[in-house]
């Protein structure tokens with residue numbers, strides 16, 4: 001059995017109690033083990049209630065986010081960096097208060113297409129600021145998982161190797177990579193090799209298709225990805241992420257350029273994704289066992 005999660009935007013981009021309840025119940029009834037929410041504002045959402053519902057349904061939780069331009073840790077403006085630190089500290093507190101362990105997403109820079117290349121000073125500012133956040137997050141038992149995204153969504157960490165260099169510079173033990181097959185498919189020389197190379201620093205995984213719709217209906221070689229995950233002994237969460245114009249979050253849908261309607265029936269989509277990941281991982285385990293089995297004349 002694999003540990004399989006689902007991004008709540010498969011269900012709803014709303015954060016009303018009814019929207020959250022629907023997302024929780026849908027995830028639970030389809031057999032997912034984790035639900036990922038985009039950052040929820042504790043001023044709008046009853047965090048204690050949500051933590052209780054997660055526990056009652058035995059669902060693990062992860063929070064993801066992308067820093068806004070005004071909180072870009074890689075800015076050369078100290079006030080912008082300070083704002084980014086504040087945003088991340090709040091997100092760490094939310095993960096802790098929900099009973100989770102993982103903060104994920106674009107945490108080292110702003111999320112969005114940039115009009116300038118990252119500077120050395122920007123890299124250093126980000127490393128220094130994120131190290132502080134990571135240090136404080138330790139006492140909450142929260143890890144920071146840096147999503148490596150394609151060039152159109154950040155000018156900082158576009159490959160797993162860049163992410164490894166960044167983590168090395170922080171010197172922190174609770175900072176990991178958040179890898180996403182959609183982004184890796186655009187930037188990595190070889191997705192499977194990149195997973196193997198980054199093995200001991202991977203903290204979270206997103207599974208998404210090349211067009212962000214139904215798994216297996218795009219161009220990503222998922223067999224190679226499942227093989228790599230099995231080869232590195234991955235036994236943590238693999239979370240399905242998919243976007244369609246059927247469910248619109250004003251901010252995220254624009255930043256991720258969701259212009260097409262790739263599905264309407266989210267239950268059918270999520271059921272298919274869960275089966276696809278489960279079967280893919282199981283098949284990869286069977287293959288790994290086969291190549292290790294020597295049949296000799298008895």
Ligand SMILES: [Mn+2]
Pocket residue numbers: 147180206241
């Ligand atoms: Mn992702």
